[in-house]
Amino acid sequence: MTIKQIRERVNLLIYDSKPKVLGALTILNVIVSLTAISTLVYYYGFELTQASRDICFTIIEVSFGFYIFRYLLKLFYDFHPPTFLKNNWFEGIVIGLLLIEGVAYNFFDTMIIEPVFESIGFEDFGAFSMIFVQLFIFIILLNSLFKQRNFKPWMKIHPGWLFLISIATMTLIGGLLLMLPEMSNVEGGLGFIDSLFLSMSSVSVTGLSTVDVAQTLSFKGQVIVLILIKLGGLNTIAFGALMLVVAKFGVGIKYHEVIEDFVNKDSILKAKSMLAKIVLWATTIEVIGIILLFIGFGSEGTFADNGNRFFQSVFHGVSGFNNAGLSTLHGGLMHPDVINNTFVHTIIFILFFFGGFGMIYMFDLFEIKRLRQRMKTPWKTIEFGTKISLYFTLGLLVIGAIVFIIFEWNNGLSEKGPLGAVVTALFESMTTRNAGFNVVDSAALSMPVLIVFLFLMFIGASSGSAGGGIRTSTFAIMWAAVVSTIKGKPHTELYKRTIPNDIVLKAYSIFIFFIVGNIIGPFVLAISEADLLASGQYDFMDLVFEHVSAASTVGLSTGITADLSPVGKVVLIIAMFIGRVGTLTLAYLVGKKVISKNYKYPDGHTMVG
Numbered sequence: 225m226t227i228k229q230i231r232e233r234v235n236l237l238i239y240d241s242k243p244k245v246l247g248a249l250t251i252l253n254v255i256v257s258l259t260a261i262s263t264l265v266y267y268y269g270f271e272l273t274q275a276s277r278d279i280c281f282t283i284i285e286v287s288f289g290f291y292i293f294r295y296l297l298k299l300f301y302d303f304h305p306p307t308f309l310k311n312n313w314f315e316g317i318v319i320g321l322l323l324i325e326g327v328a329y330n331f332f333d334t335m336i337i338e339p340v341f342e343s344i345g346f347e348d349f350g351a352f353s354m355i356f357v358q359l360f361i362f363i364i365l366l367n368s369l370f371k372q373r374n375f376k377p378w379m380k381i382h383p384g385w386l387f388l389i390s391i392a393t394m395t396l397i398g399g400l401l402l403m404l405p406e407m408s409n410v411e412g413g414l415g416f417i418d419s420l421f422l423s424m425s426s427v428s429v430t431g432l433s434t435v436d437v438a439q440t441l442s443f444k445g446q447v448i449v450l451i452l453i454k455l456g457g458l459n460t461i462a463f464g465a466l467m468l469v470v471a472k473f474g475v476g477i478k479y480h481e482v483i484e485d486f487v488n489k490d491s492i493l494k495a496k497s498m499l500a501k502i503v504l505w506a507t508t509i510e511v512i513g514i515i516l517l518f519i520g521f522g523s524e525g526t527f528a529d530n531g532n533r534f535f536q537s538v539f540h541g542v543s544g545f546n547n548a549g550l551s552t553l554h555g556g557l558m559h560p561d562v563i564n565n566t567f568v569h570t571i572i573f574i575l576f577f578f579g580g581f582g583m584i585y586m587f588d589l590f591e592i593k594r595l596r597q598r599m600k601t602p603w604k605t606i607e608f609g610t611k612i613s614l615y616f617t618l619g620l621l622v623i624g625a626i627v628f629i630i631f632e633w634n635n636g637l638s639e640k641g642p643l644g645a646v647v648t649a650l651f652e653s654m655t656t657r658n659a660g661f662n663v664v665d666s667a668a669l670s671m672p673v674l675i676v677f678l679f680l681m682f683i684g685a686s687s688g689s690a691g692g693g694i695r696t697s698t699f700a701i702m703w704a705a706v707v708s709t710i711k712g713k714p715h716t717e718l719y720k721r722t723i724p725n726d727i728v729l730k731a732y733s734i735f736i737f738f739i740v741g742n743i744i745g746p747f748v749l750a751i752s753e754a755d756l757l758a759s760g761q762y763d764f765m766d767l768v769f770e771h772v773s774a775a776s777t778v779g780l781s782t783g784i785t786a787d788l789s790p791v792g793k794v795v796l797i798i799a800m801f802i803g804r805v806g807t808l809t810l811a812y813l814v815g816k817k818v819i820s821k822n823y824k825y826p827d828g829h830t831m832v833g
Contacts (some may be wrong), residue, residue, distance in 0.1 A: 235303050242301050249294055260287040268444050269404030276289070288322050289683050295319045323541045326490040378442045391456075398423030398452045407445035414440070417790050424797045426452035428804035429690050431549020431660025431779020432770075434786050438554040440727040443535075446552050450539055456804070457506075457546030457579075458583060459689045481582050502583050506545065511573045514541035520568040521756060523681075526553065527555040543576035549660020549779035557663050566647050569663055580658035580685035581617060609697065611719050613686040616696040617657075620680060624653030627676045635670065644803040656680040658691030660779020671765075674782075678769060679774045682738070692736050692777030692803045703733040737776070745771040756784070774799040 255730060260283070266272075267280040302308035311315060326793050399420035405413045414422075418434045425432050435441070437449060461729040518537040527533040553559040563567050578586065588594060598604050606614070628649045629637065639643050648663055655661050656677045669677070685695010704718035705728050716723040749767045756762055766782045773780045774796040780813050788796070 231305070238301055238736045245297070245301060249297060252290070253294060256293060260284060263287075265401070269401070270407060277786065284615060285326070288326055291679050292323055292326075308735055324794075341364060355586055384726070391801065391804055393453055394452065395420065395424045395427045398427060398448065401448050402441075407448060408435075408441050410440060417793050417817065421793050421797055422449065423777070424800050426548065426550065427456035428692075428800040429453060429456050429546050429548040429776050430692075430774060430777040430779055430794065430803070431787050432799045432800070433550065434788070436554065438552050439549055441552075446535075446539065449550060453543055453546050455550040457542075457548070458526070459713040462592055478778060505583065505586065508705070509578055510541050511543050513545060513571060515540050517541055517568060517569045519563070521563060522565075522573055526559070526693060527561065540572060542573065544659070544661070545579040545690075545789050546575050547579045547658040547660070547777075548686065549655070551661070555660050563663065564644070566644055569647055572661060576659035576661070577617075577654055580654075580689045580691040582609075582686040582688040584611050584688050585686065586611045589614070590635070603738040608721050609687070612697050612700045617686060620657065620696070621650065621653050624656060624676060624680050625649040628652050628673055629775050631670045633666070633671045635668070636664075652677075653680065653808050656778060656780060657683065657693070658685035658689070658778060660773075662780060664704055666769075666780050672750065674765065674769060678772055679782070680741075681772050681778045681780065684776045684778070692775070694734050698731045698734050701728055702735060705731075731823060741799070742768075742772055742775055745775065745795055748795050749788075749792055750793065756787060756789070756792075762787070771799055777803045798825060 263280050267277070268285075272280070289830045296313075299305055299308055299310075307415050327622045351518060361563070399416065399422075401407065402419040402423055403413045403416060405709055413419075414435065421432075421434050421802045422437070424430075437446065441449065483561050497682065515539045518533060520531055521527040521536060523530075523533065529534065535551060542548075543550050544720045551559075553562065557563070557569065557572070585607075588607050598606075605611075625646075626649075631643065631647075632649075637648060642647055651661075651663055657680050666674075668679075684695055685691020687695045687697045700718060701716070701723055705716045708716045709738060718724075746764070749771060750764060751763075753767060757767075758762065762782070766784045769780070769782055770784050770788075772778075777800060785796075
């Protein structure tokens with residue numbers, strides 16, 4: 225009897241029991257997953273006795289065993305095991321790693337990965353090994369979630385609402401986790417407003433904080449912030465592709481322009497490959513950045529311990545690429561051990577430059593297939609959206625750097641030397657557009673530089689990136705409309721392309737919404753922070769700068785953040801939330817939909833200007 229015949233007999237025997245077994249397995253999976261997550265929250269969030277630790281670790285081990293058993297049972301009940309292995313290769317690899325590490329830990333009282341890290345200087349790998357093992361739980365959970373794409377019809381809500389709800393949910397969960405006693409060095413844990421503020425800043429990848437992340441948060445709290453940054457850093461195009469893969473939703477207002485190229489022309493499978501490409505490219509850039517930062521930090525002072533050096537590299541690599549601007553160094557990049565490290569500044573500058581550039585534009589510029597195509601057919605140039613992102617990003621970068629050099633040269637910049645001065649100027653010019661890191665004291669900047677920085681923060685990063693602001697595309701379209709109007713042209717033109725009127729109107733709508741938001745916000749802050757202004761320590765310009773920074777998800781501050789009242793902090797939380805979701809998205813979601821667009825009123829004429 226052949227193997228194929230044996231398998232056919234097995235299939236016949238298990239045919240009737242398959243639905244019941246897999247149904248029970250699904251219910252158990254939910255119970256075990258919730259138990260495992262609750263156990264991890266309890267394990268890391270509270271101070272435990274040794275007995276409690278042992279119980280928690282036993283529950284985690286049992287959950288690992290269940291995941292292995294579940295995978296093997298699903299393999300057994302699948303009528304085509306080779307196909308199952310092929311379609312579930314990722315889960316198979318994770319299960320294999322779990323099995324290997326489980327055997328190594330239970331029989332040899334060690335982990336396979338532990339000696340590797342100890343060999344490069346991680347003398348105490350215990351805490352890290354625990355995190356590595358337990359990350360498998362979340363990997364399996366996420367893999368299971370994205371495998372289930374047949375959501376009920378009531379789940380098919382507008383992607384804008386889903387995006388809004390997901391950001392709000394992540395922020396609330398992150399805030400509650402940061403309140404746990406073990407997440408900070410504050411007795412009893414952080415307060416709700418400060419925790420929610422830091423969570424919102426992390427998820428919106430802004431970078432403002434009412435507490436010192438380096439000194440106030442424990443290592444566990446810093447890991448939570450790191451995870452929130454990574455989750456929040458999923459840019460709009462990745463979210464658009466993810467929605468198509470997970471639930472086959474339509475295209476939302478905010479995501480339409482950045483994903484229409486592959487949504488309208490290609491299939492769902494193409495969207496899935498696009499999502500995979502985004503994750504691959506982003507992870508690759510982050511890993512390269514982490515390696516270079518590990519080298520650049522050196523092995524002296526704060527970075528003498530390789531464990532801390534590794535974590536600092538990971539945190540700043542992820543925070544840099546995702547434009548978060550948060551740092552686990554006291555004083556951020558102005559820490560004495562890195563303030564004069566031009567190499568580290570350059571690496572982080574490159575990371576947040578790429579992070580704010582936009583993934584689809586990076587594909588267009590650097591993908592091997594497209595580079596070969598342009599070499600073979602020189603008349604084919606980069607796409608229209610890529611030109612806008614590239615040229616306006618570089619133009620604004622140079623303008624900001626020149627202004628910074630001119631007005632800050634006698635304010636300490638000249639002491640850095642020619643190379644250091646150029647790197648600092650470029651760094652500060654680019655960080656205003658998305659990143660939030662700073663290598664100079666923002667409170668000490670001259671007024672002309674602060675005004676230019678406000679302008680750059682207002683514009684923000686490119687569409688489809690982790691940055692905020694009105695975006696370079698919006699600014700470019702408005703600029704083109706002004707130039708075309710001055711020249712008397714009937715249509716808006718840019719780079720030998722005619723921009724449709726509806727896109728021009730949308731750009732101006734975003735601009736107006738952003739202007740209104742940044743008038744209302746400082747107005748409320750002027751009322752809530754009246755006592756702070758009366759003290760003379762800060763002025764109204766500091767409030768404006770802070771609010772624009774929050775609404776543009778930049779993260780630069782003149783130092784007023786920690787001194788804000790609870791009401792002022794809530795105002796900035798709302799600003800960061802709206803800045804992350806997008807003003808136009810909110811307007812479309814809450815606005816009244818017209819019944820028909822197939823009509824036109826008579827022309828109206830009036831004087832303008």
